[in-house]
Amino acid sequence: MTPSTEAPKLTKNQTLVYRALKSAEEPLSAYSILDQLRDDGFRAPLQVYRALDKLIEFGLIHRLESINSFVACRHPDCGTHEMVAFAICESCNRVIEITDDAMASNLASLARANGFSVSRSTIELRGLCDTCRVH
Amino acid sequence: MTPSTEAPKLTKNQTLVYRALKSAEEPLSAYSILDQLRDDGFRAPLQVYRALDKLIEFGLIHRLESINSFVACRHPDCGTHEMVAFAICESCNRVIEITDDAMASNLASLARANGFSVSRSTIELRGLCDTCRVH
DNA sequence: CTCCAATATGTTATGTTATTACGTACGTTG
DNA sequence: CAACGTACGTAATAACATAACATATTGGAG
Missing domain, CATH: 1.10.10.10 (Winged helix-like DNA-binding domain superfamily/Winged helix DNA-binding domain)
Known part of the structure; x- marks a missing residue:
């Protein structure tokens, strides 16, 4: 894993x-x-x-x-992060990998507060990358 | 939508x-x-x-x-939230719906900072609910 | 080096998830 | 009632994923 x-x-x-x-x-x-x-x-x-x-x-x-x-993976050190979020552009289909350890711990805390222990997270955002948004 | x-x-x-x-x-x-x-x-x-x-x-x-x-949906007002996260217990398969508007805007900002405009988000956490974690 | 075990591969079949395409029924509204 | 929009029924097929079994390759332990 x-x-x-x-x-x-x-x-x-x-x-x-x-x-x-x-x-x-x-x-x-x-x-x-x-x-x-x-x-x-x-x-x-x-x-x-x-x-x-x-x-x-x-x-x-x-x-x-x-x-x-x-x-x-375009983000060679992502194995050192707890959370990776993927932003998937609905126009060009390109994917941006986003890591943010603070966000990861916030999300884990939020889950804890709701009675849940996270072991793995799937975060996939849909929308437009800046390049496509301009066009 | x-x-x-x-x-x-x-x-x-x-x-x-x-x-x-x-x-x-x-x-x-x-x-x-x-x-x-x-x-x-x-x-x-x-x-x-x-x-x-x-x-x-x-x-x-x-x-x-x-x-x-x-x-x-067990969370009748979830339509009023931007973000819903789902915590799926890997033991009992039950699902907890989590909403947090602050988290939602943080995530959106983080995406913006990475050159992406979010229109829809999929957040699915795997792990154990407290009930199953105790057993 | 040889044998063994673990890992990788090849192949067929099947299971699971989702959509396309086409036709019919039914309720609403002018 | 005619025209339209929405829902429904059915068959076929596309798209995604795994089971089961056989063979090949690799990398130590002795």
């Missing part, structure tokens, strides 16, 4: 999936990754999902639950 | 779906609602999804994106 601090050596499939995500401008679904990797020998969804699981475990990518898609 | 302030009159299907959600202790998936309503004449997913869409529009239920499920 906790991302490893070591730089793990990626396997072939993991490398291919990671590369696809890193070079994408937008989050990709598992099946669109699969389509991209047909020429590299990928045939079945499981090949993608297994690689995705490992990459998440390594902290190299994130899953965006609200859109069933995945992004490469 | 914005929940209506009027109390809308629900249709037959909407009533059945809403009743199922209100009487459930846990969030329900669309397909488990479908199964529950077979005896009431439901035959196809679309009957459920259409009712769910309307109920969400009316502000009577919420969708939990991280678990592809739906809950009746």
Whole structure:
């Protein structure tokens, strides 16, 4: 669960999936990754999902639950933060990663005050990035 | 998008779906609602999804994106808040709705500072409710 | 180096969630 | 009643995800 601090050596499939995500401008679904990797020998969804699981475990990518898609982490130290929020632009689909430790502890406190102990949080914001808002 | 302030009159299907959600202790998936309503004449997913869409529009239920499920709103005035966070217990699956306007504006400001204008937010916390934590 | 165990991979099938497309019924309003 | 909007019924299919099982590869322990 906790991302490893070591730089793990990626396997072939993991490398291919990671590369696809890193070079994408937008989050990709598992099946669109699969389509991209047909020429590299990928045939079945499981090949993608297994690689995705490992990459998440390594902290190299994130899953965006609200859109069933995945992004490469652009925020190399995010493993050191408790909370990551994702701002997903509804126009260009680009994702901004936001971390703020104070916000994280506020949210955890708020939950505590409501009788809940947080172990993991999903925060996904929809709206417009400044670039798209101007246009 | 914005929940209506009027109390809308629900249709037959909407009533059945809403009743199922209100009487459930846990969030329900669309397909488990479908199964529950077979005896009431439901035959196809679309009957459920259409009712769910309307109920969400009316502000009577919420969708939990991280678990592809739906809950009746237990927090009647949540339409007046900008942000609702859901705390989902990983043991009993019950959901606590949390609203906090200060937190909402902090989160919006944080996003603004990161070049993003929020229109809608998904905040779903996983962990344990106090009841389950004690046991 | 060899054997073992752990991990990674390949493949088929299936399960789960959600939407498209098309047609019918029904209530409201002019 | 005619025209319109909304709801409903049904079949098909798309999109997302996992189970189950077999084979291959890798990396120590002895």
